[in-house]
Amino acid sequence: MASISEVTVRYAETDCMGVVHHAVYPVWFEIARTDYIKNAAMSYSEMERQGVMLPVTGISCKYRQPAKYDDLLEITAYITRFSPARIEFYYTCKRKGSPELLTEGTSAHAFVDAKTFRPLNLKKAMPELFEKMDAEYRRDSQLLEAAQSHNTEQI
Amino acid sequence: MASISEVTVRYAETDCMGVVHHAVYPVWFEIARTDYIKNAAMSYSEMERQGVMLPVTGISCKYRQPAKYDDLLEITAYITRFSPARIEFYYTCKRKGSPELLTEGTSAHAFVDAKTFRPLNLKKAMPELFEKMDAEYRRDSQLLEAAQSHNTEQI
Amino acid sequence: MASISEVTVRYAETDCMGVVHHAVYPVWFEIARTDYIKNAAMSYSEMERQGVMLPVTGISCKYRQPAKYDDLLEITAYITRFSPARIEFYYTCKRKGSPELLTEGTSAHAFVDAKTFRPLNLKKAMPELFEKMDAEYRRDSQLLEAAQSHNTEQI
Amino acid sequence: MASISEVTVRYAETDCMGVVHHAVYPVWFEIARTDYIKNAAMSYSEMERQGVMLPVTGISCKYRQPAKYDDLLEITAYITRFSPARIEFYYTCKRKGSPELLTEGTSAHAFVDAKTFRPLNLKKAMPELFEKMDAEYRRDSQLLEAAQSHNTEQI
Numbered sequence: 001m002a003s004i005s006e007v008t009v010r011y012a013e014t015d016c017m018g019v020v021h022h023a024v025y026p027v028w029f030e031i032a033r034t035d036y037i038k039n040a041a042m043s044y045s046e047m048e049r050q051g052v053m054l055p056v057t058g059i060s061c062k063y064r065q066p067a068k069y070d071d072l073l074e075i076t077a078y079i080t081r082f083s084p085a086r087i088e089f090y091y092t093c094k095r096k097g098s099p100e101l102l103t104e105g106t107s108a109h110a111f112v113d114a115k116t117f118r119p120l121n122l123k124k125a126m127p128e129l130f131e132k133m134d135a136e137y138r139r140d141s142q143l144l145e146a147a148q149s150h151n152t153e154q155i
Numbered sequence: 156m157a158s159i160s161e162v163t164v165r166y167a168e169t170d171c172m173g174v175v176h177h178a179v180y181p182v183w184f185e186i187a188r189t190d191y192i193k194n195a196a197m198s199y200s201e202m203e204r205q206g207v208m209l210p211v212t213g214i215s216c217k218y219r220q221p222a223k224y225d226d227l228l229e230i231t232a233y234i235t236r237f238s239p240a241r242i243e244f245y246y247t248c249k250r251k252g253s254p255e256l257l258t259e260g261t262s263a264h265a266f267v268d269a270k271t272f273r274p275l276n277l278k279k280a281m282p283e284l285f286e287k288m289d290a291e292y293r294r295d296s297q298l299l300e301a302a303q304s305h306n307t308e309q310i
Numbered sequence: 311m312a313s314i315s316e317v318t319v320r321y322a323e324t325d326c327m328g329v330v331h332h333a334v335y336p337v338w339f340e341i342a343r344t345d346y347i348k349n350a351a352m353s354y355s356e357m358e359r360q361g362v363m364l365p366v367t368g369i370s371c372k373y374r375q376p377a378k379y380d381d382l383l384e385i386t387a388y389i390t391r392f393s394p395a396r397i398e399f400y401y402t403c404k405r406k407g408s409p410e411l412l413t414e415g416t417s418a419h420a421f422v423d424a425k426t427f428r429p430l431n432l433k434k435a436m437p438e439l440f441e442k443m444d445a446e447y448r449r450d451s452q453l454l455e456a457a458q459s460h461n462t463e464q465i
Numbered sequence: 466m467a468s469i470s471e472v473t474v475r476y477a478e479t480d481c482m483g484v485v486h487h488a489v490y491p492v493w494f495e496i497a498r499t500d501y502i503k504n505a506a507m508s509y510s511e512m513e514r515q516g517v518m519l520p521v522t523g524i525s526c527k528y529r530q531p532a533k534y535d536d537l538l539e540i541t542a543y544i545t546r547f548s549p550a551r552i553e554f555y556y557t558c559k560r561k562g563s564p565e566l567l568t569e570g571t572s573a574h575a576f577v578d579a580k581t582f583r584p585l586n587l588k589k590a591m592p593e594l595f596e597k598m599d600a601e602y603r604r605d606s607q608l609l610e611a612a613q614s615h616n617t618e619q620i
Contacts, residue, residue: 011344012337012488013353014481016534021477022211023185026178027322034321034380044321045380056177060215069481070344070355167333167492171379176322182477189535198533199476224326225499225510239329270514298504305503332521340488366487370525392475 001139002078003036006096009071019066024123025103026059029091033107036089041064041132051118053088054109061105072096078144083129084123086110090144103108156231156292159276160190161251164226165177174221180258181214184246187232188262191244196287207280209242209264215261227251233299237292239285241265245299311449312388316406319381322465329376335413336369339401342387343417350452353441355396362435363427364397364419382406388454392447394433394440396420398455466604467543468501471561474536484531490568491524494556497542498572501554506597517590518582519552519574526570538559543609547602548586549595551575555609 009026017022034044044054067073074096081088086109093103113121123130162183168177171225199209222228229251236243241264248258266277278285317338325331344354354364377383384406391398396419403413421432432438472493480486499509509519539561546553551574556566567590576587588595 008341011480012339012486014159015476016479016481016483017210018481023178023181023477026181027320030178030321043380045378051310053172055172055221056218058215058217059177060213063211066210070353070357096564102344103163108338163496165492166325166327166494167331168342170321171324171326171328173326178322182475185476186473198535200533223510225508327520332524333488333495336488336491363482365482365531366528369487370523372523373521376520396551415584435567 001040001136002076002143003032003039005032005075005077007031007073007075009067009069009073011069014069017066019068022061022063022090024070025063025093025105026107027058027103028075028093029077029089029107031092033074033089035081036077036136037133039098040042040136041129047126047129048114050126051114052120052129053112053114055112055113055117056107057086057110058108059105061103063103065100065102066135067095067102073102079133079137080140080142080144081108081136083103084111084121085119087133156195157231158187158194158292159299160187160230160232162186162223162228162230164222164228166224166284169224171194172221173266174223177216177218180216180218180260181262183230183248184214184216184260184262187246188244191232191234191291192288195291196284201208202275202284203269204247206269207275207277207279207284208267208269210242210272212265213262213263215308216258217269218258219236220255220257222248222250226228228257233295234288234292235295235299236259237289240274240284242288242289266267268295311350311446312386312453313342313349314327315342315345315385315387317341317383319377319379326380327376329378332371332373334387335371335403335415336417337418338383338385338403339387339399339431340406342385342401344400345388345445346387350446351439355404357436358424358440360366360436360441361424362392362430362432363422363463365422365423367396367420367425368413368418371413371441373413375410375412377412378404382390383412389443390416390450391418391452392429392444394421395429395444395445400409402411466505466573466601467608468497468504470495470497470540472538472540474532474534474538476534478610479534484533487528488527490528490558490570491572492571493538493558494508494524494526494538494542494570496555496609497540497556498554501542501601502598503542505601506539506594507542512591512594513579515591517578517579517585517587517594518579518584521572521579522529522551523577524570527570528568529531531564532558532560532567538567543570543605544602545605546573548575549586549610550584552598552602592596 013024022132078090085139088108091105115118168179233245235245243263246260266275268275323334386402388400390400398418401415421430423430478489541553541557544554553573556570576585578585
């Protein structure tokens with residue numbers, strides 16, 4: 001179920017426009033994604049040791065308001081698609097305690113064998129992990145549907 | 156017209172999966188975009204001095220094949236949308252001398268006043284720059300259409 | 311007095327040698343330094359708003375053992391020199407709960423006017439901040455002396 | 466013999482102080498170092514394939530003048546120490562066409578086995594590479610001595 005990660009903006013993450021550089025958000029989304037998996041099932045490093053990797057096949061990001069140095073941010077991750085072969089996440093970035101959406105994004109991933117980098121069926125390779133993630137995915141779907149039916153940008 | 160930038164993969168740009176980290180590509184696309192503008196009209200730093208900024212409002216990226224340390228890459232940038240208020244770029248990343256598409260992406264930008272960060276009409280603010288970029292945009296549109304009509308992924 | 315900051319190693323911070331890239335440590339030291347100042351007196355962003363900047367004039371770093379993806383690290387910062395014109399920090403990086411020193415480093419800084427970038431006398435510009443930092447510096451000196459007299463690498 | 470690498474400052478390499486972030490210089494020094502080795506003997510990726518790695522054991526950096534977005538810089542690398550077990554480099558960073566020293570730095574490295582990460586004797590492991598690098602080292606020593614005897618900051 002939707003996992004929230006806190007990030008404080010580093011000086012090195014800003015650029016000479018005075019705000020966070022746009023290429024930093026995918027790095028934060030990655031933190032939120034690995035926190036999500038850790039909360040749901042196991043650390044991503046443990047997953048890699050057990051032979052499964054989750055390379056990124058695509059990302060997208062929409063920038064609405066800039067974040068600034070020293071801002072305390074909340075990155076929330078949701079699973080939006082899930083199958084034995086693929087997983088997709090949706091992310092929001094807000095200042096802690098503020099409802100305003102600064103940035104939102106997505107990432108798409110394939111499950112691959114950590115040695116051969118070949119596609120892998122997660123349901124067969126790690127059935128327990130698959131079930132846990134699938135349950136999380138279904139909870140997130142309900143969350144996101146409920147949010148959309150209230151016609152809100154809160155999510 | 157489509158501008159090509161060369162980039163050699165830095166050690167710091169790889170991650171422990173052994174390949175280039177996915178958040179590095181938007182940084183390379185930014186290089187290609189500023190090279191494009193420099194070739195077409197003027198340096199981006201000059202544009203900023205003249206009062207126009209080009210903040211990123213959105214990006215997307217699709218990862219097909221990984222790039223590795225020390226690879227010599229060609230990042231090609233095309234303008235895919237252009238108006239007095241907005242501009243969009245499309246990028247491809249290939250190894251130099253190879254037709255294989257490693258990564259492709261897009262970025263969307265608004266023209267804003269460098270002091271107020273308010274939206275700005277480029278046609279009014281910098282008419283000469285607007286005309287030059289518009290001519291480039293039309294050349295790129297023809298290039299991309301021709302490529303699509305040959306039903307190829309070369310572009 | 312010595313301030314401890316926790317950092318979890320990000321995937322993007324590793325390189326294809328499988329460990330944290332060496333250029334990441336100065337970024338972590340910066341986090342520890344700004345946490346230190348925040349704990350002692352005020353946030354660095356507040357300091358900047360009040361007109362004082364702390365640009366880096368020099369750094370050094372010694373790498374003893376590598377950190378890896380997902381490691382939970384403790385970065386400790388100490389003030390090792392302090393005057394109205396300059397400040398120096400010493401940093402250690404260890405895994406949380408482990409006495410082993412992974413990396414140690416230093417940074418040197420000048421106090422400058424945030425608008426003119428000219429050298430500035432902190433004692434005159436912000437006397438209260440100066441006194442607080444000076445007290446911290448003296449506590450750190452005692453800490454580091456005590457540690458050295460026990461001939462230990464703990465610090 | 467002293468190898469010069471050109472780098473154009475990326476937008477992502479600047480910070481909200483308006484200049485290049487200090488942690489970027491070690492990344493540029495790494496580019497200069499790998500260019501040096503490539504010019505002298507072979508690419509660093511080839512060295513890794515032949516079983517030798519060059520992890521960083523220490524770095525230092527002195528910041529004199531800031532570099533800014535879009536600056537075209539020259540990073541020059543020299544070998545300042547060389548033995549079968551270790552190598553040290555010295556770097557300068559200047560704007561192209563300007564004698565002014567912006568930043569200077571050093572890096573220290575051990576030769577290690579790429580599989581075991583154990584120390585390795587380069588003279589035994591790759592005698593040809595050792596001889597080439599040793600000749601470069603001797604040329605650099607003469608260069609640096611000559612420069613010092615003219616009491617200049619040119620080097």
